[in-house]
Amino acid sequence: MASGTALIYDDEMTSYKLLWDDPECDIEVPERLLSSYEQLKHYHLVERCIHVPVREGTEEEIMLVHSSEYLEVVKSTQTMNEEELQRVSENYDAVYFHPNTYRCAKLAVGATLQLVDSVMSGKVRNGMALVRPPGHHSQRNAANGFCVFNNVAIAAQYAKRRYGLQRILIVDWDVHHGQGIQYVFEEDPSVLYYSWHRYEHQQFWPLLRESDYDAVGQGKGKGFNLNVPWNKVGMGNSDYLAAFFHVLLPVAFEFVPELILVSSGYDSGIGDPEGQMNATPECFAHLTHFLMQLANGRLCAVLEGGYHLKSLSESVCMTVKTLLRDPLPQISGEMAPCLSAIESIQNVRGAHKPYWKCLMYEVPPVKTAAAIVSKADAHLLPVSVQVEMEMNAQELNTFVSAFDAELVKEEKALLSLQNVLAVLDKILKKKVCSGIAESSVASVSTTFALKHCFDFGLQRVLCIVIGDMDLELDLDDGKILLMNICQKQQTEKTNSKYYISLNWKEDAERNNFFCAVLGFILPVAYSYQPDLVIIVIGPNRSLGVNGISLLTCLLQGLAESQILVVIQDTEIKLVQSVAKALSGVSTPDFGAYAPASQENVLEIKRLRDQLQQEWKMLRCSVRD
Ligand code: X5A
Ligand code: ZN
Numbered sequence: 001m002a003s004g005t006a007l008i009y010d011d012e013m014t015s016y017k018l019l020w021d022d023p024e025c026d027i028e029v030p031e032r033l034l035s036s037y038e039q040l041k042h043y044h045l046v047e048r049c050i051h052v053p054v055r056e057g058t059e060e061e062i063m064l065v066h067s068s069e070y071l072e073v074v075k076s077t078q079t080m081n082e083e084e085l086q087r088v089s090e091n092y093d094a095v096y097f098h099p100n101t102y103r104c105a106k107l108a109v110g111a112t113l114q115l116v117d118s119v120m121s122g123k124v125r126n127g128m129a130l131v132r133p134p135g136h137h138s139q140r141n142a143a144n145g146f147c148v149f150n151n152v153a154i155a156a157q158y159a160k161r162r163y164g165l166q167r168i169l170i171v172d173w174d175v176h177h178g179q180g181i182q183y184v185f186e187e188d189p190s191v192l193y194y195s196w197h198r199y200e201h202q203q204f205w206p207l208l209r210e211s212d213y214d215a216v217g218q219g220k221g222k223g224f225n226l227n228v229p230w231n232k233v234g235m236g237n238s239d240y241l242a243a244f245f246h247v248l249l250p251v252a253f254e255f256v257p258e259l260i261l262v263s264s265g266y267d268s269g270i271g272d273p274e275g276q277m278n279a280t281p282e283c284f285a286h287l288t289h290f291l292m293q294l295a296n297g298r299l300c301a302v303l304e305g306g307y308h309l310k311s312l313s314e315s316v317c318m319t320v321k322t323l324l325r326d327p328l329p330q331i332s333g334e335m336a337p338c339l340s341a342i343e344s345i346q347n348v349r350g351a352h353k354p355y356w357k358c359l360m361y362e363v364p365p366v367k368t369a370a371a372i373v374s375k376a377d378a379h380l381l382p383v384s385v386q387v388e389m390e391m392n393a394q395e396l397n398t399f400v401s402a403f404d405a406e407l408v409k410e411e412k413a414l415l416s417l418q419n420v421l422a423v424l425d426k427i428l429k430k431k432v433c434s435g436i437a438e439s440s441v442a443s444v445s446t447t448f449a450l451k452h453c454f455d456f457g458l459q460r461v462l463c464i465v466i467g468d469m470d471l472e473l474d475l476d477d478g479k480i481l482l483m484n485i486c487q488k489q490q491t492e493k494t495n496s497k498y499y500i501s502l503n504w505k506e507d508a509e510r511n512n513f514f515c516a517v518l519g520f521i522l523p524v525a526y527s528y529q530p531d532l533v534i535i536v537i538g539p540n541r542s543l544g545v546n547g548i549s550l551l552t553c554l555l556q557g558l559a560e561s562q563i564l565v566v567i568q569d570t571e572i573k574l575v576q577s578v579a580k581a582l583s584g585v586s587t588p589d590f591g592a593y594a595p596a597s598q599e600n601v602l603e604i605k606r607l608r609d610q611l612q613q614e615w616k617m618l619r620c621s622v623r624d
Contacts, residue, residue: 001125001296001297002119002122002123002124002125002297003124003125004049004050004123004124004125005048005049005050005124005125005126005127005128005320005323005324006049006050006051006052006114006115006118006119006123006124006126006127006128007040007045007046007049007050007051007052007127007128007130007320008051008052008053008054008111008114008115008127008128008129008130008131009033009037009054009111009129009130010053010054010107010111011033011034011037012054012103012104012107013033013054013104013107013108013111013130013131013132014030014031014033014034014132015030015100015103015104016030016098016099016100016101016103016104016132016133017029017030017098018096018098019082019085019086019096019098020082020086020096022096024094025094025095025096025146027273027274027307028096028132028133028134028146028307030132031309032132032306032307032309032312033130033131033132033303035309035310035312035313036130036303036306036312036313036316036317037130038313039313039314039316039317040313040316040317040320043317043321045317045320045321045324048324049127049320049324050118050123050124050127052114052115052118052123052124052127053114054107054110054111054114055107055110055111055113055114056103056106056107056109056110057106057107057108057109057110057112057113057149057154059071061109061110061113061154061158062106062109062149062154064154064157064158064161065140065149065150065153065154065157065184066138066140066141066149066150067140067141069141070140070141070142073088074097074101074102074105074143074148074149075102076088077097077099077101077102078099078100078102078103079099080097080099085097085098085099092142092143092144093144093145093206094137094144094145094146094205095143095144095145095146095147095148096146097143101133101148102148104132104133105133105148105149106149107131108129108131108132108133108134108135108148108149108151109135109149109151109154111129111130111131111151112129112131112135112151112152112154112155112300112302113154113155113158114129115127115128115129115155115300115302116155116158116159116259116261116300117162119259119298119299119300120159120162120163120259120298125297125298125299126292126297126298126299126300126301126323127299127300127301127323128264128300128301128302128303128316128319128320128323129151129300129301129302129303130303130316131151131302131303132303133146133147133148133149134146134147134151134174134265134303134304134305135147135148135149135150135151135152135153135154135180135263135302135304136150136151136152136153136172136174136176136178136180136181136263136265136304137176137178137179137180137206138150138180139179139180139183139184140183140184144179144180144206145176145205145206146305147180147304150180150181150184151302152170152172152178152181152261152263152302152304153170153180153181153184153185155261155300155302156168156170156184156185156191156261157184159259159261160190160191163259165190165258165259166190166258167190167191167192167255167256167257167258168190168191168192168257168258168259168260168261169191169192169194169252169255169257169259169260169261169294169295170185170191170192170193170194170260170261170262170263171194171248171260171261171262171263171287171291172193172194172195172196172197172262172263172265172304173196173240173262173263173264173265173268173284173287174195174197174263174264174265174266174267174268174304174305174306175196175197175198175265175267175268175272175274175275175277175305176197176198176205176206176265176267176274176304176305177195177197177199177206177208177211177227177229178193178195178263178304179206179208179210179211181193181195181263182195182210182215182225182227185221185224185225186217186218186221186225187217187218187219187220187221188220188221188224189217189220189221189223189224191224192224192225192226192251192252192255192257193224193225193226194226194228194247194248194251194252195211195226195227195228195263196227196228196229196230196240196243196268197211197227197228197229197230198230198233198274198275198276198277199211199212199229199230199231200230200231200232200233201231201387211227211229212227212229213227213228213229213344213347213348213351214347214351215227216351216352216355222355223352223354223355223356224355226247226248226251226348226352227348228243228247228344228345228348229344230277230340230341230344231340231343231344232338232340232341233275233276233277234276234277234278234338235268235277235278235279235338235341236270236277236278236279236280236283236333237278237279237280237282237283237286237331237332237333237335238333238334238335238336238337238338239279239337239338239341240268240279240283240287241283241286241331241335241337242337242341242342242345243341243344243345244287244290246345246349247345247348247349247352249290250356250358250359251352251356251358251359252291252294253294253358254356254357254358256294257294257295258295258296258298259295259298259300260291260294260295260298260299260300261300261302262288262291262299262300262301262302263302263304264301264302264303264304264319265303265304265305265306266284266303266305266306266311266312266315266316267305267306267307267308269281269283269284269306269308269311269312269315270308270311271308271310271311272306272307272308272311272312273307273308274305274307278333280331280332280333281311281314281315281317281318282318282328282329282330282331282332283331284315284318284319284322285318285319285321285322285328285329286322286328286331288301288318288319288322288323289322289328292322292323299323301319301323303316343386347386350431367384367385367432367433367434367582367583367584368382368384368385368386368432368433368434368435368436368579368582368583369385369386369387369388369422369423369426369427369431369432369434369435369436370385370386370387370388370423370435370436370437370575370579371387371388371418371419371420371422371423371435371436371437371438372387372419372436372437372438372570372572372575373419373438373440373570374570374572377572377575380572380576381575381576381579382579382580382583382585384583384585385436385579385582385583386432388419388422388423388426388435412440412441413440413441413444413445415440416438416439416440416441416442416444416445417439417441417444417445417448419437419438419439419445420437420439420445420446420448420449420564420566421445421448421449421452422437423435423436423437423564424437424449424452424453424564425452427532427562427564428452428453428456428458428532433560433561433562433563433582434556434561434562434563434564434565434582435563435564435565435582436564436565436567436575436578436579436582437564437565437566437567438567438568438570438575439566439567439568440568441568442469442536442537442538442566442567442568443469443470443471443472443536443538445566446463446465446471446534446536446566447471447472447473449534449564449566450463450473450480450534453532454479458479458531458532459479459531460478460479460480460481460528460529460530460531461479461480461481461530461531461532461533461534462480462481462483462525462528462530462532462533462534462555462558462559463480463481463482463483463533463534463536464483464484464485464521464533464534464535464536464551464555465482465483465484465485465486465536465538466485466486466535466536466537466538466541466542466543466548466551467485467486467537467538467539467540467541467542467568468486468487468488468538468539468540469484469536469538469539469568471536475496475498475499476496476498478497478498480498481498481500481524481525481528481530482498482499482500483500483501483502483521483524483525484499484500484501484502485502485504485516485521485541485542485543486501486502486503486504486540486542487503487504487505487506487540487541487542488503488540489503490503497614500524500607500611502516502520502521502603502604502607503603504516504542504543504600504603505542505597505599505600506542513543513547513550513551513596514550514596515596515600515601515604516596516600516604517547517550517551517554519604519608520604520607520608520618521551522554522555522557522617523615523617523618524611524615524617524618525555525558526557526558526617527614527615527616527617527618528615529558530558530559531559531562532559532562532563532564533555533558533559533562533563533564534563534564534565534566535548535551535552535555535563535564535565535566536565536566536568537565537566537567537568537569537574538568539568539569545573545574545577545588546577546588546589548574548577548578549577549578549580549581549588550581550587550588552565552578552581552582553581553587553588556582563582565578565582608620
């Protein structure tokens with residue numbers, strides 16, 4: 001096994017900077033490199049490393065990832081004046097150009113490739129390249145997020161070509177999602193890309209849906225893209241370690257990489273203004289140490305982000321010190337990951353379960369998904385409930401274009417549909433067992449949901465409507481059994497055996513719902529044997545929160561517990577109670593037994609007599 005650690009740095013990469021006012025870009029400064037290198041000198045780490053000179057990446061190398069058109073655009077910025085530079089920069093998201101940017105970007109690519117060559121040739125065991133500009137956000141045709149050429153993606157393509165490597169692991173511990181790398185290797189099973197990133201349910205830059213845990217790769221590359229989205233700031237040492245223990249490392253040991261490239265951004269470290277995370281510099285020593293146990297120790301760390309100069313330079317030193325095989329520092333903090341981190345980890349593990357043996361046998365599925373209107377209320381739900389965000393327009397179109405789009409002209413209806421269909425789809429695809437969706441137009445949403453169920457191939461859906469609601473449904477073929485529990489006496493609207501109206505008078509004093517649930521609803525439901533249960537809760541309901549929750553609990557015996565609850569009003573108490581019922585965290589509390597009113601008891605008796613020929617589970621007397 002080779003020995004020694006390469007350090008690649010050239011102060012020419014500090015020769016560009018932001019020339020105008022731009023609050024988004026002003027953190028990406030030359031001092032990032034200068035202070036990191038100073039700190040390495042301070043700890044006498046520079047002299048312990050093997051110095052490898054930088055070179056320019058060639059056009060051919062750059063074009064392993066980027067288009068020649070884009071290369072020409074970047075090249076053209078060399079001779080531009082400030083105004084022109086500013087104009088080109090505006091074509092991209094969070095990017096600034098300087099006349100020296102092109103030269104530095106070529107050096108950053110070349111430095112990275114020099115590192116790969118040093119490691120692959122056995123000249124050193126591992127190493128680090130301190131480069132500017134960073135790379136992981138840049139794409140085939142675009143600069144993005146301070147990045148011009150995708151140093152690490154180019155290095156992976158280069159290593160595949162030049163050394164015939166078949167499995168490369170890219171670990172992106174920068175706090176941002178390296179979407180540029182993801183795009184390059186999405187369909188490529190020979191490059192496993194792992195990234196954790198501040199995500200906050202898509203509210204954090206670069207605000208991409210495809211940064212979520214369910215972006216697992218495409219085509220042949222399915223399973224080779226691992227995203228760990230952090231939905232809260234403040235993630236620290238134990239959260240990062242947990243993500244390594246429970247996601248990256250098991251998969252990486254199963255993958256058996258021949259080379260590891262680290263997109264080594266330190267904006268995921270404590271004090272960084274971008275990341276707002278809490279990991280201390282020591283954490284990076286531990287992360288480095290774990291990765292050194294793979295790929296025969298062949299590890300190339302390449303700088304990406306990191307904007308708190310002190311935190312950045314200390315973390316760089318921790319990384320290099322560990323590469324040099326110094327003893328590891330003690331890691332600080334209570335060793336307990338936070339709930340939000342565990343939730344993200346569970347989600348990635350679930351999403352990757354089909355692709356990795358190490359995950360296959362032991363990942364519990366997320367039980368319940370919820371789409372609620374006020375995301376601010378999300379924290380009121382049990383932690384085991386996964387809160388869904390809106391679908392993007394494209395995803396929605398794939399659902400809606402399948403039907404008559406007449407019904408969804410209004411925007412409000414469209415948003416409602418979105419909630420319901422997003423959750424329903426997860427249930428049908430068995431990504432979750434059950435779900436709750438708030439919808440301002442529950443009846444339209446339910447109509448669409450039912451259509452979607454039958455397109456998906458379901459045979460029988462039990463639809464229980466609580467409250468007053470008009471559903472325009474074709475009930476003749478028995479694919480839907482509709483039970484309406486309402487206060488008003490329904491004027492006989494249909495004679496279908498698949499429409500049952502249960503007239504239940506509200507009685508605050510003694511609204512005993514057991515006799516209706518046990519004496520009627522469950523026997524009919526079990527006689528029907530649905531593949532899915534949809535509970536729709538509308539206005540003017542004659543059941544309280546506890547009654548609805550109990551009903552929900554008891555219906556879990558049907559359809560392998562696949563239940564969708566659509567709630568018309570946005571009463572968080574109700575959502576909360578139903579969420580608890582579905583996820584099994586608590587059972588509804590009923591207090592003392594209270595008998596039902598005479599009127600309600602008679603209604604059940606009447607229905608039972610009328611329907612027990614059809615629904616045989618209603619029978620409880622030999623004489624009828
Ligand atoms: C390399 C890197 C961050 C860009 C942030 C833009 N880029 N808001 O950390
Ligand atoms: Zn970053």
